[in-house]
Amino acid sequence: MARSGLGEFLRSRRERITPTDVGLPAGRRRRTPGLRREEVAQLAFISTEYYARLEQARGPSPSREVLAGLARALRLSDAERVHLHHLAGTPPGPPPGPPRDVRPSILDLVQRLPLAAAGVMSAIYEVLAWNDLAAALMEDFSAVPPRDRNLARRAFLGPHSDGRRLFGVSDAGEFAHSVAVGLRAAVARYPDSPEVTGLVDELLAGSDEFAGLWSSGDIDVPRPLRKTFQHPMVGPVTVNCDVLDVPDRDQHVVIYTADPGSSSEEALRLLSVVGTQRMDVSS
Template sequence: MDKHELAAFLRNRRDRLQPEDVGLTSGPRRRTAGLRREEVAVLAHISTEYYVRLEQGRAPRPSAEVLAGIVGALRLTDAEADHVHLLAGTPLNHTGWHRRDVRPSVLALLERLPQTAGFVMSAAFEVLAWNDLAVALMEDFAARDPEARNLARRAFLTDSPEEGPLYGISDVTEFRQNVVRELRSAVARYPSDPAMTNLIDDLRDGSAEFARLWERNDVQPARMLTKTFRHPIVREITLNCDELHIDDGDQHLVLYSAAKGSPAAESLAFLDALGTESLNSRRR
């Protein structure tokens, strides 16, 4: 274990992060750039005292689980995570936390997509980022807390008539099967991630259908080429569905589009022209 190099690396990466990068607010009394040590400790689920000692080069060798928490808290890339394990003299553990931060270039791409509804989804099916047309087609994700933006929870744990069955999609059964298959693979990649394991526990306890599908041990998701929505304004609309994997974040960019000149394209253009505020008022 190279205590001094590990300490320097952790300090450097902590200084590079802003509170907003990890979902925190800066507050009026923050005098230095970067996260505070106690904030990293909370995000990593370790004691502040131990993390301070790590940055001072005085702590004993951290376990793989502790490093996984720190890697997630500091939003390290795979290469940076490997380097941290090397400095700590701890066996590499690629099964830490799934990532929730979205690359700025992907966020910019979402905003530039012409007449295409798009959103970014984590390995745990949480919607992380979206564009205005995705709001018009599906819902106002910003109005919900992160747990309520989880499509796996929406698929299996939402029963109220007001919520509706997954935005009126026609292939709810196939979607649920794919959710289970992909979560089966995801939990194998992140067995120590409490967000992932708690999600699985909640779904198994709250949905008999999820529990039944989970016991089948299927892991190969089916490809979905189109998706049909029953929308409250434009009625039924069938769209092309493209799902692109973002390797460095283990996330998916989901895109809904339509062939130029088709009725579906005209419906998307109509939703785009209405704007999200007008749509929300009409839905109410």
């Protein structure tokens, strides 16, 4: 184990994170930039003394479990996590699960698209972030539990109120097929993740459609370029669908825009004004 290198790396990663980044109060009279040692230890579920010894190059070689806790506490990227393992002398295993933290610059991008409905999805189709127009077009995701923001679960298990599957979108069948393909890839990238394998098991048990798509073995499907939402208030809204990959987070930014001058553009303008008020947008 490269003890000094490990300690220096841990210290540098600790000093770049602010308390507010990890949901801790900033407090007063902080003599060090970033997090305190005891805060990192708390987030990683290890003792402060043990963490201090690691930074001071006096600690024993940390286990995979400890390294996983440190990577999570310090919000390491995949490349940084691998580097941490190499410094500790422990070969890195597969990533523990799909990242859920969205880069601030991506969050800012989503909010800067006033005439586009935009959101961020994880590798297992969790809606992680969205702007106001996306909430008005599809659903106010802030009003439902995080578990129900998973579009894979919604596509195959519902609910489908008023016969509207996935917000009344025209390509629900094609999207379902792409979900099966995407989850197959996620299982390959995160073979030890209970949340990934658990989601697949849940869909296999609860949906004959998913079971059939899963058994097909498909590994590639084209992404749709256009789709139409059947909105309960403004009617059909046809949009262009563009997907931007965020490789370091294994996430996707999905952007829906309407053709300039079209009735769908006018519908989006209306939705941007009224938002989710007096709308039943559950699907």
